[in-house]
Amino acid sequence: MSEVSVARILITGTPNSGKTTIFNRLTGLHQHTANFPGVTTSVSRGRIRWQKSSGHCLEAECLDLPGIYSLYPDTPDEREAVQCLRHALSLPGPQCVVFVADPTTPHRTVHLLLHLQEYIHIDLVVFNFWDVAEKEGISFNEKAFVRLFGPHLRYCFHNPRNHVHLRTIRNALASILEAKSHEPFRHPLLQATLQESPDTRIARSTALYRRVRDAANEIFPQKTSPFSSPINPKDKVFLHPFWGTLIFFGFLFLIFQAIFSWTNWPMRGIEWLFSRLSAALHTVLPPGPLTHLLADGVVQGLSGILVFVPQIAFLLFFLALMEESGYMARAVALMDRLMRRFGLSGRSVVPLLGGAACAVPSILATRSIPNPRQRLITILVIPLMSCSARLPVYTLLLGLLLPDSKVVGLDVRGLALMIMYLLGFCLAVGAAWLFSRMIPQGGKDYLIMSLPHLQRPLPLVVLSKTWVGLKAFVLGAGRIILFLSVILWVMMHFGPGDLGIGPKPSADPAQRLKESWAGYAGRLLEPAIRPIGGDWRIGIALVSSFAAREVFAGTVATLFPPPPGQPLRSHLSSLQSADGRRIFSPATCLALLVFYAIALQCLSTVATVHQETRSWRWPLIQFVIFMMSAWLAAAGIYRMADFWGLSV
Amino acid sequence: MKQRANWREKLRNGWYRVASIQPSVEAARLTEMGLAPGSRVWIATQAMPFGLIYLHTSDGALIVREEELKDLTLEPEYTP
Incomplete structure (x- = not known):
């Protein structure tokens, strides 16, 4: 099949109707899903293949579109969905439009389906969450459905909690695509809908709702008491200004306690495993530079990163729990007033909390914010939220700074980690306030948010999301640290003397390191690093973490390799510089913590900000402001700590 | 008795019917989400996050800011 006539499946529907779950199951991909509206903010693409009994193979491109309420887009993600729908339908080749319907929102669903049918041909309706609908006493009246939409609109049911109906959907799609030889139904008004005024939108919606109101009740009859309070009792607690806020912070507190208290044993296990591996390599391989590179460069570097896997797994696990349970939308509501005071919107909360991963x-998730100014401010401050890449750095430095002790049964390091995350949040809202003074007002802001059902998260879904996030972390950071540890090892073990353009390589390891390429590069950086309490080696670790923050831990492990059998943290805390001061003194650790909390050391973030703001101006402003603030704040903290005698 | 809902006037918890809507972008979105004229809605203002109103339509729960309802005229139907 040629590129221009490829078969295409477009998945559309209202927000949070489960389109991405179906897309993932059909294509075998792992696009991010969550139980709140506005998770899919860009079009995802995948492939579906059918092997026919005749040996013929049918293949189609599957497009998962962001959710929409109508063809009148208010936010960048809705605009992308409508534009993609319009563009895809103008391409040649068989097309199949799948409408994913949530029967627990019958009026919204029927309204959008009728509205879309005015402009495009819908081929298949998938009634998703049918298990939830049945629990709510909703049933399906086939006659009423056929009366409203005609006998040719195919439909099937899907339950996200099992795969029973997936085969039915696959078979229906295959038969629709095989039968489709005609051009898709297109309407010239699809272009015009993008420019409708509010009056026209309301008039159209109101007229449509007159049809929808009775029809939806007829298609999805439900037994409910007409005058009972429908508010979920759990929402009375979760949304309560006092109890809700207490639960929110209590949940955050639990996460950070868990990250430190529950991960001690697996972390020690990983450290032990890598120290054994390093010792085994020294034993098995013949002595020489290659053995040294593998055992002390690569293995130490990987150990410095992989030791934090249990902590990141816990963070991702708790975030997945919040997303899947539907709690995240409640957090948005709780934080709206606070966010608005700082020039943000309640909708900024989800991207900001997502920034913790x-x-x-998270920057892509800001596409669901309708106000361009609030969206820009959210994009600019997200990097200040403590992401999972900062976690290894914080854990390492807090481990060096604080004793492994408990206060009133609470892990001291866990409390300090929570303070670091709260510091990130405070810095983000503070920066938002400053940016809101700099960026002129513009655009309409509103908060109208559908609250998803509170549900017990599926363990498999939560674990799968944790695994996907963890895999991305390990592969992403692992590749970089593998590359950097080799480069660093070479820089640390060779210098100008080996090329005959400097002093002869010394036999003393400390002197040899000083005269290596890394030593020269580090001393060049030293004037900038000294004010924040670091020496030239810390300078190298700081520079290497511009590729990715988490690389700091791996680089430190490569630069200061612990003797076999000694854990990295106890080795680092005992290191002393020539003047007798500890290299990782409390003052240095505090300064580095502050530096990492503010600095923008993530090239992917800079590139994404450029992509979303469509200019280099904002990422450059962001980079310069954050880096300068980070250095100044770290230098200030070091000075203060030095004054209190914490630099020894 | 018709009641114009805005941030100055406190609504009591209860069932209301949407009587009419003044055109605006927010109102257009509300109609698309189920608050078209004639629709019934449960409104809860008490013990909600500051400045927000909890609405329960036939399509489930919505959270909106008080000012988002300024363009809606609501008719009380049942307030316990």
Whole structure:
């Protein structure tokens, strides 16, 4: 099949109707899903293949579109969905439009389906969450459905909690695509809908709702008491200004306690495993530079990163729990007023909280913010939220700074980690306030948010999301640290003397390191690093973490390799510089913590900000402001700590 | 008795019917989400996050800011 006539499946529907779950199951991909509206903010593409009994193979490109309420887009993600729908339908080749319907929102669903049918041909309706609908007493009246949409509109049911209906959907798609030889139904008004005024939109919606109101009740009859309070009792607690806020912060507190208290044993296990591996390599391989590179360069570097896997797994696990349970939308509501005071919107909360995992997808998630100014401010401050890449750095430095002790049964390091995350949040809202003074007002802001059902998260879904996030972390950071540890090892073990353009290589390891390429590069950086309490080696670790923050831990492990059998942290805390001061003194650790909390050391984030703002101006402003602030704040903290005698 | 809903006037918890809508972008989105004229809605203002109103339509729960309802005229139907 040629590129221009490829078969295409377009998945559309209202936000949070489960389109991406179906897309993932059909294509075998792992696009991010969550139980709140506005998760899919860009079009995802995948492939579906059918092997026919005749040996013939049918293949189609599958497009998962962001959710929409109508063809009148208000936010960048809705605009992308409508534009993609319009563009895809103008291409040649068989097309199949799948409408994913949530029967627990019958009026919205029927309204959008009728609205779309005015402009495009819908081929298949998938009634998703049918298990939830049945629990709510909703049933399906086939006659009423056929009366409203005609006998040719195919439909099937899907339950995200099992795969029973997936085969039905696959078979229906295959038969629709095979039967389709005609051009898709297209309407010239699809272009015009993008420019409708509010009056026209309301008039159209109101007229449509007159048809929808009775029809939806007839298609999805539900037994409910007409005058009972429908508010979910759990929402009375989760949304309560006092209890809700207490639960929110209590949940955050639990996460950070868990990250430190529950991960001690697996982390020690990983450290032990790598120290054994390093010792085994020294034993098995013949002595020489290659053995040294593998055992002390690569293995130490990887150990410096992989030791933090349990902590990142816990962070990702708790974030997945919040997303899947539907709690995240409640957090948005709780934080709206606070966010607005700082020039943000309640909708900024989801990207900001998502920033605790990774800034890149969180910046894309801002596409659901309708106000361009609030969206820009959210994009600019997201990198200040403490992402999972900062976690290894914080854990390492807090481990050096604080004793492994408990206060009132609470892990001291866990409390300090929570303070670091709260510091990130405070810095983000503070920066938002400053940016809101700099960026002129513009655009309409509103908060109208559909609250998803509160549900018990599926363990498999939560674990799968944790695994996908963890894999991305390990592969992403692992590749970089593998590359950097080799480069660093070469720089640390060779110098100008080996090329005959400097002093002869010394036999003393400390002197040899000083005269290596890394030593020369580090001393060049030293004037900038000294004010924040670091020596030239810390300077190298700081520079290497511009590729990715988490690389700091791996680089430190490569630059200061612990003797076999000694854990990295206890080795680092005992290191002393020539003047007798500890290299990782409390003052240096504090300064580095502050530096990493503010600095923008993530090239992927800079690139994503450029892509989303469509200019280099904002990423450059962001980079310069954050880096300068980070250095100044770290230098200030070091000075203060030095004054209190913490630099020894 | 018709009641114009805006941030100055406190609504009591209860069932309301949307009587009419003044055109605006927010109102257009509200109609697309189920608050078209004639639709019934449960409104909860008490014990909600500051400045927000909890709405329960036939399509489930919505959270909106008080000012988002300024363009809606609501008719009380049942307030317990």
